[in-house]
Structures are given as C-alpha cells and as structure tokens.
Amino acid sequence: MAFDFDPVAPTYDRLNRIMTAGLDRRWRRRAVQALGTQASSLRPHPAFHVLDVACGTGDLSLDLLRRGHRVTGVDLSEQMLALARRKAAAARFQLADAEALPFPDASFDAVTCAFGIRNFVHLEKGLGEMLRVLKPGGRLVILELATPDSPLLRPFYDLYARRVIPLLGRLLARNRQAYTYLPASIESFPKGQAFLDILQNSKFKVQNCREQRFTFGVCRLYAATKE
C-alpha cells in the first residue's frame, strides 16, 4: 500500500527546507533545467505542457510555471494537492495514481517527478505510465534521494538519516513514523546504474539516459528521452 502523505502535508515544506538546508529548492531548479528548454528561456512556453507526477505541495510545479510552461500536477494525497493549488494557482492539479495515469498516450511534452518515485508501490508500472503519456522526443526528468557512494561519508549520512531526521520529524512534524520511513525508503530504492537499467528496460524505448549527482550523491537526477 502507498505511504499516506496526508498527515505530513502541513509541515512538509518546512521540514524539507530544514532537513536539506534549503538544497531541495536548488535540486528542483536543476530538474527544470534538465528539461532542456532553457535555450529559449526568455520566451514563455505556454504550449509546452509538463506533467508533474507526485507533485506533492507543488514546489516543482511552481518552478515549471515560472519557466513559462503549462503544468498539470498529479498526486495521491488530497492534503498535499490542497497546498499545491494555493501555491501554484496557475497549474492544474488533480488526484491521480502515477501507476494508472488518467491521460491518453503521448499527451505531454515532458514529465517530471521529484522525490516521488521512491514511494511508488510498483516502480516499473509507474515508470511505464510516465513514459506512456510522454510524447515521442519528450523528456522524462526524475529527482530522487539516495545514499552517498563514498564510504567516508557513509557514517555521517547514517547518523543524520537514522537519528537526526526521525528526531526532527518527531519534534517538528509530530510524526516520527513518517520520518523513519523516509531514510528506510531511500536505502531500499535502486540508485545510479541500477535505476538507469530499470529505466532502459521499460517497455517504452528511451535514449540519452543519464544520471547527475548532486551534493555527494544524496540527490540524483535521472533523465531520458522517449524514442
């Protein structure tokens, strides 16, 4: 069963800022840049329609709107969506499951997903859906958290993820469970080449697959173009 984000919605943004020291905003901006539309960034792109999957409270949707794109956001949590609607009023938000997207094939110019894919119950199904609704030649951009590769950093990361994050979750969100789930879900999610392999083995053909690592690899950007 999917993890329920409704209870963490009211404190989600504040906790994000604190836990990442504000880096989450920078990482999302890198995802917008990875769509490859910045060459003509001075002009708005109202016809360039982006689907923001697992949009949560709408931070990435807002960045996409600021770039001038048309944005549709979907999420499983009504409480997260309520905040997104307030934050990014020019986008269209709807309750939908990434694993069964209510859109026709090839209906979006780009698809994004920030820190959401790790929560899918069936990863391949969600990936397949995101690629199905993407137009041929469209870009899929995924941001996800990961453990750092360096063994030197690992003890510091483990201390932060296993002790500090649940403590902050308990104190600031009054929800230790959600913030114990967070590091556990990061740990068990495929990263780097393992994730790219899953992407490349999808039933939809992709090209130009690449991974970018930010902040010692604790945030990864995966991008691919649908053939």
Ligand SMILES: C[S@@+](CC[C@H](N)C(=O)[O-])C[C@H]1O[C@@H](n2cnc3c(N)ncnc32)[C@H](O)[C@@H]1O
């Ligand atoms: C960690 S939040 C990320 C939110 C936002 N994209 C961001 O950048 O902060 C994960 C979001 O994924 C959503 N989610 C999880 N599984 C989903 C699914 N199968 N379909 C749609 N949304 C899903 C959750 O409801 C939650 O809002």
